[in-house]
Amino acid sequence: MVDAIHLLQAAxxxxxxxxxxxVIGSRAAVWIAAEIHLMFAAFVLGVPMFAVVAEAIGIFGKxxxxxxxxxxxxxxxxxxxxxxxxxxxxxxxFLATLxxxxxxxxxxxxxxxxxxxVSIFFLESFTLYLYYYxxxxxxxxxxxxxxxxxxxxxxxxxxTVMFIADSWLTYMMTPPRDITPDTAPxxxxxxxxxxNHTWMPxxxxxxxxxxxxxxxxxxxxxxxxxxxxxTDEERAHYDWMGYVGNFIAISALIVLPFAGYWLGRxxxxxxxxxxxxxxxxxxxxxxxxxAFLIAVLFLTGNYYLWVGMGRIPGxxxxxxxxxxxxxxLVLGAIVWGTPHTMIADSRELAAMGGSHHPFLGALGVMSAxxxxxxxxxxxxxxxxxxxxxxxxxxxxxxxxxxxxxxGGMFGVAxxxxxxxxxxxxxxxxxxxxxxxxxxVGAVLACIIFVTVIDVLMARGxxxxxxIQWGKMPPRSQYALFILAVxxxxxxxxxxxxxxxxxxxxxxxxxxxxxxxxxxxxxxGQAAIMISICVLIFLSLVGFIFWLGGxxxxxxxxxxxxxxxxxxx
Amino acid sequence: MWGTNLRILGVVLGTLALYTLIANKIPxxxxxxxxxxxxxxxxxxxxxxxxxxxxxxxxxxxxxxHGLGTRAPNLLTDEKxxxxxxxxxxxxxxxxDCKAYLYESLTQPRAFVVTGYEPIMPDxxxxxxxxxxxxxxxxxxxxxxxxxxxxxxxxxxNQGGPTPGATPGIAGGSTxxxxxxxxxxxIGCHRVGAEGGAVGPDLTHVGGRxxxxxxxxxxxxxxxxxxxxFERFAGVMPKVFGEQxxxxxxxxxxxxxxxxx
Numbered sequence: 089m090v091d092a093i094h095l096l097q098a099a100x101x102x103x104x105x106x107x108x109x110x111v112i113g114s115r116a117a118v119w120i121a122a123e124i125h126l127m128f129a130a131f132v133l134g135v136p137m138f139a140v141v142a143e144a145i146g147i148f149g150k151x152x153x154x155x156x157x158x159x160x161x162x163x164x165x166x167x168x169x170x171x172x173x174x175x176x177x178x179x180x181x182f183l184a185t186l187x188x189x190x191x192x193x194x195x196x197x198x199x200x201x202x203x204x205x206v207s208i209f210f211l212e213s214f215t216l217y218l219y220y221y222x223x224x225x226x227x228x229x230x231x232x233x234x235x236x237x238x239x240x241x242x243x244x245x246x247x248t249v250m251f252i253a254d255s256w257l258t259y260m261m262t263p264p265r266d267i268t269p270d271t272a273p274x275x276x277x278x279x280x281x282x283x284n285h286t287w288m289p290x291x292x293x294x295x296x297x298x299x300x301x302x303x304x305x306x307x308x309x310x311x312x313x314x315x316x317x318x319t320d321e322e323r324a325h326y327d328w329m330g331y332v333g334n335f336i337a338i339s340a341l342i343v344l345p346f347a348g349y350w351l352g353r354x355x356x357x358x359x360x361x362x363x364x365x366x367x368x369x370x371x372x373x374x375x376x377x378x379a380f381l382i383a384v385l386f387l388t389g390n391y392y393l394w395v396g397m398g399r400i401p402g403x404x405x406x407x408x409x410x411x412x413x414x415x416x417l418v419l420g421a422i423v424w425g426t427p428h429t430m431i432a433d434s435r436e437l438a439a440m441g442g443s444h445h446p447f448l449g450a451l452g453v454m455s456a457x458x459x460x461x462x463x464x465x466x467x468x469x470x471x472x473x474x475x476x477x478x479x480x481x482x483x484x485x486x487x488x489x490x491x492x493x494x495g496g497m498f499g500v501a502x503x504x505x506x507x508x509x510x511x512x513x514x515x516x517x518x519x520x521x522x523x524x525x526x527x528v529g530a531v532l533a534c535i536i537f538v539t540v541i542d543v544l545m546a547r548g549x550x551x552x553x554x555i556q557w558g559k560m561p562p563r564s565q566y567a568l569f570i571l572a573v574x575x576x577x578x579x580x581x582x583x584x585x586x587x588x589x590x591x592x593x594x595x596x597x598x599x600x601x602x603x604x605x606x607x608x609x610x611x612g613q614a615a616i617m618i619s620i621c622v623l624i625f626l627s628l629v630g631f632i633f634w635l636g637g638x639x640x641x642x643x644x645x646x647x648x649x650x651x652x653x654x655x656x
Numbered sequence: 657m658w659g660t661n662l663r664i665l666g667v668v669l670g671t672l673a674l675y676t677l678i679a680n681k682i683p684x685x686x687x688x689x690x691x692x693x694x695x696x697x698x699x700x701x702x703x704x705x706x707x708x709x710x711x712x713x714x715x716x717x718x719x720x721x722h723g724l725g726t727r728a729p730n731l732l733t734d735e736k737x738x739x740x741x742x743x744x745x746x747x748x749x750x751x752x753d754c755k756a757y758l759y760e761s762l763t764q765p766r767a768f769v770v771t772g773y774e775p776i777m778p779d780x781x782x783x784x785x786x787x788x789x790x791x792x793x794x795x796x797x798x799x800x801x802x803x804x805x806x807x808x809x810x811x812x813x814n815q816g817g818p819t820p821g822a823t824p825g826i827a828g829g830s831t832x833x834x835x836x837x838x839x840x841x842x843i844g845c846h847r848v849g850a851e852g853g854a855v856g857p858d859l860t861h862v863g864g865r866x867x868x869x870x871x872x873x874x875x876x877x878x879x880x881x882x883x884x885x886f887e888r889f890a891g892v893m894p895k896v897f898g899e900q901x902x903x904x905x906x907x908x909x910x911x912x913x914x915x916x917x
Contacts, residue, residue, distance in 0.1 A: 265880040315660045359879065370685040377679055562660075566667050573671040592689040601689075608687035615679030619672045626668060 105189045106603050114186040115605035116617065121182050123580055123621040124628075125175035127301075129253075130294070130579065131629075132172050133246045134302025135165045136216075138336050140239035147232055157329060158239075162220045164309060167632045169216060173209075190594045196273035197281050198256055205252045212245035247295065254290050255282040260595050261586065262286045262358045269598055285358040289351035290586075296347050299340040301575055307333030308572035309633055311565035314558075324558035330568050331396065337575065338389045338472075342465055342535075346528065355589070362596070366589045374585055374611055376427050379457075381578045383421030386464050388567050388574070390417060390471045395564040401553030403478035416467045423460035426452040450513075455520060459509030462527045466501060469535050473542065480549035490545045494538045501534035576625060580618035588614070688714065695787050695810060701794060701803035708795025711788045716780070718792070728777065729770055732799055742801025755804045758793045766841070775841055778894060786811050831904050833912030840897060848916075856893065857883045864917040871913050875906070 109117040139161040146155030183191045195202065219238045226235040262285040267276060310330035317323040356363035365371060394410045397403035426448050450456065473494075482490070508523040515523075590596050592606040600606075609617075688710075695707065712718045722731045731741040738744040745754040749768050752760065760767050762784075765777035780789060787810055794805040830836065837848055845856035862871065873880055878893035901909065 265877055312664065315664070316657060357882070365687075370687045373682045373685075376682065377675075380678065381675070566663070569664055569667045570671055573668050574675075577672065577675050588687070591687045606689045610684035610686040611682060612680035612684050613686075615676045619676045622672060623668075 107186050107188070109182070109186055113605060114182075114603065118179070118182050118186060119617055120621055120624065121175060121179040123583060123618070124625050125172065125179045126583060127576060127579065127621070127625045128168055128172035128175055129250070130298045130301045131305050132165055132169050133250055133294075134298030134300070135161050135168075135306065136239065136242050136246055137299050138302065139165065140236065140243060142332075143236050143239055147236060153328075157332065159220075159223050160329070161306060162216075162223070163636060164306065164633065166216065166220050167636045168629070169213070171628060171632060187594075190599060193273050193595070193599060194256060194259075197259070197276045198278065200278055201252050201255065201282065205249060208245050208249050208252070212242065212249060215242045215245055250294060250298075251287075251291050254294065255284070255287055257587075258286040258290050259284050261590055262355070262362075263595050263598050267598055269600075271598070285354050286351060289347065289354045293344070293347040293351050296340055296344050297579065300337050300344060301579060303333045303335075303337030303340065304572045304575040305333075305629065307337060307568045309333075311568035312630075312633070313637075314560070314565050315562060317558075320558055327399075327557045327560050330565065334389065334392055334568060334571065335472075337571065338385075338468065341385065341389075342468070345461070349524075359596070362589055365591070366585065370608070370610075371585060371588060373427065374581065376425055377611065377615075378578065378581060378585075379421070379425040381574055381581070382461075383417075383424060383464075384574050385571060385578075386417055386468055387414075387421065388570050390414075390468055392564055392567045392571070393471050393475045395561060395567070397475055397478055398561070399556045399559040400475070400478040401556075402480070403475075406474040406478060409474065410471075413467050413471055417464055420460040420464040420467070423451050423456050424464070426456070453513075454524070455509050455512030458512075458524045458527055459505055462505045462531050463502060465531055466498065466505070466534065469538075470498065473538065476542065476546075479552045479555060480546055481552060482545045482549050484545055484547065487545055490541050494541055497534045497538050501530040504530035573622065573626065576622045577618060580621055581614075584614045584618065695791070695807070697807050699807050699810075701798075701805065704791050704794035704805055705798040705803055706795075707788075708791035708793065708798075711784065711792050712795055716784060716788070716792060728773055731796060740800035741796045742799040745796065745801065753804075754797055754801055755793060755809075758796055759789070762789050762792065766838075775843070778841060831908040833909055836901065836905050836909050840900070845893070857886055859913060860916060862916055863914045866914075868910050868914040871910050872906075875909070 106114065108114050112120075139158045142154045142158035142161065145151060146153070146158060215238055219235070219242055222235055222238070226232055259281050264280055264284055267281075307330050310326045310333055314323055314326035314330060317326055352363070352366070355366060367375070390413065394407075394413075397406065445452070484490070505527045508526050512520040512523050588608045591608050592601050593599065594601050695704070718731075722728045729735050729741075733740055735741075735744065738747070741758075742754070745757050746752075748757050748770075749760075757768075761777070762780040765779060766775045769775045769777075780792075784792070790805050790810045794803050797803045797805065830839070834848075837843060838851075842848070842859070843851045847858040847860060849860055866874065876898045898906070
């Protein structure tokens with residue numbers, strides 16, 4: 089093994105540093121290959137997580153609909169899996185042929201982990217085949233639980249594969265500090281390189297992000313099938329599937345910023361100048377674009393819920409509230425999108441009287457932004473609660489008290505968020521940063537306790553009528569497409585942020601990029617690249633799903649014994 | 657069905673077009689690769705200022721401290737009603753015009769420290785060439801003042817890297833540990849006895865917790881191990897002392913600190 093690494097090391101010295109790719113150049117070629125591979129990989133890693141949860145609900149909740157839903161998720165997975173592998177191979181070949189010396193450097197350090205990666209990839213593939221093709225064979229009793237175990241195993245393999253690949257890219261961002269340009273790559277211990285500053289934060293961030301992404305793509309698939317459906321039954325099934333996909337995506341999205349904060353903190357701790365480049369340097373406007381995209385996600389997700397209330401008997405009680413929810417979301421989005429430090433030349437700076445706008449500058453700071461986003465999360469949760477409550481009337485004797493307590497919890501959480509938001513203006517930065525923990529804590533506590541009360545209160549609740557799945561206007565389905573496109577675009581943008589903060593380094597301050605493409609492009613050019621990647625990815629996904637539709641009829645099942653159930 | 661497909665395509669393309677358009681409408685900043693500076697004899701003040709701005713925002717690393725408003729004075733915007741640096745530089749030190757003051761600030765930063773700030777500014781001759789230093793001065797002069805730097809100020813040759821002729825080592829090559837500590841600006845962040853700040857760990861009794869090897873590592877690779885409680889300042893300490901100190905100075909400093917138990 090050591091000899092092999094030495095051979096690679098020796099090969100490094102005789103390799104040309106770079107080759108170019110015709111027409112679009114080597115950077116664009118690798119960018120496209122890496123991004124599309126990553127999008128497919130996120131999908132095939134995210135979907136098994138909720139497929140296995142759906143199967144568990146089917147088994148332990150004895151609800152066949154969830155089992156069939158899990159199988160349909162897995163069918164999509166099966167088809168997307170080969171596309172992931174193909175794009176992975178394209179990326180590897182591009183790196184090996186266009187950036188041979190850099191690739192040799194990486195293989196000299198991570199060669200062993202690459203072999204392990206391939207082995208686990210094999211195991212993952214065959215587990216997936218067993219999981220899908222064994223679905224109908226191991227359908228009952230202990231065999232079914234064993235089948236569910238295969239689903240868990242599939243997730244374990246997938247997560248391990250991702251963790252290994254993450255170590256390569258996080259090493260490029262944050263190589264351990266004792267590694268310098270003079271360190272021979274063959275002398276770097278594998279585990280030392282893996283265990284770099286951002287490895288675990290990226291792992292966690294991607295785990296959650298994959299669930300969000302998988303949910304959104306499944307939602308888009310369901311909406312397409314809904315729009316193409318020929319029968320009411322089919323429409324009802326895909327309406328429900330779209331709802332579940334959207335619910336998964338939005339629920340996981342609410343948790344994602346916390347993993348993002350952790351990653352950002354680790355980047356700052358590793359190298360403050362890297363953190364400043366990311367948040368206050370040439371990338372600062374990227375966060376304004378991110379705020380806009382997340383505002384679109386919040387607004388579209390809520391819109392889908394509000395339109396969905398049209399198919400729930402009893403929901404008309406809550407309709408008057410939606411305009412107030414919309415107002416909070418729009419105001420929150422405006423505040424969140426306010427730039428902090430303006431990129432301006434000296435004349436503009438002089439005209440503004442500083443790098444902050446005299447009025448808007450007060451809204452562009454962390455105190456205002458954290459307050460806005462926490463109130464947006466609370467509002468989204470309230471939307472979901474109204475949706476959940478729409479067709480039931482609680483009958484427990486403490487129902488009124490419970491509702492008042494829930495209202496009080498919302499009020500207290502909002503007050504805590506506002507209090508620390510305002511107080512943040514009067515304290516030092518280091519104290520202010522700590523306030524975000526209190527704000528987030530208040531929101532999370534509200535979500536948890538209000539949900540617990542709601543579940544208890546819904547016991548034996550009087551039904552105002554079953555949800556009329558399938559009775560959704562087509563415009564709601566286009567909202568699911570906007571969500572899928574926005575999630576995909578956001579993923580491309582954040583990938584650019586993560587990769588771009590290395591600037592002109594392949595490996596930060598260790599191995600420099602000396603190609604003509606070394607300068608990190610401005611956001612406009614990056615946005616064009618991201619849009620191209622998203623378009624290619626969605627076109628391929630559309631084609632793959634269409635193929636899947638040719639191969640097998642939809643697996644919708646009519647509502648069985650739970651046809652009258654009123655929950656969600 | 658074709659109508660539905662076209663509508664879906666419209667939604668997808670429309671959404672992508674909107675995001676791409678917005679990202680292209682905001683200010684476009686590309687992160688350039690640092691390049692050596694070449695200035696001819698006929699360089700104009702505007703060209704000098706333009707080159708200086710690139711050094712200021714790029715390889716010089718000036719914006720890391722100047723611009724945050726807490727660590728060092730803001731240079732491009734008003735400071736306490738005195739205007740940007742070009743407007744106030746000639747009034748800072750009696751008897752020194754703007755150009756002389758800025759040159760002193762960059763080459764002997766501890767000669768005059770603005771009230772209210774710690775002496776943490778490094779000697780820029782160790783990282784910038786004379787061309788780059790004069791270009792930065794021209795850029796700073798242009799911020800509210802008149803550019804007085806001309807081609808005659810700039811020595812020929814050495815387009816990149818440190819200024820030639822700079823005295824080897826810090827503090828004129830002295831091996832007096834406290835002279836090195838003061839000269840290198842350590843006390844801008846670290847406390848040593850009665851002197852110094854609290855941005856970095858207190859070095860008064862550093863020998864009690866670190867071995868000489870540990871102290872060597874902390875100076876050469878300051879981010880290899882970050883002291884608990886100072887994580888938020890990781891990355892602040894420069895990694896240049898291994899190059900700036902002579903071997904004698906380095907060992908004298910390590911021995912002195914290791915002896916402070």
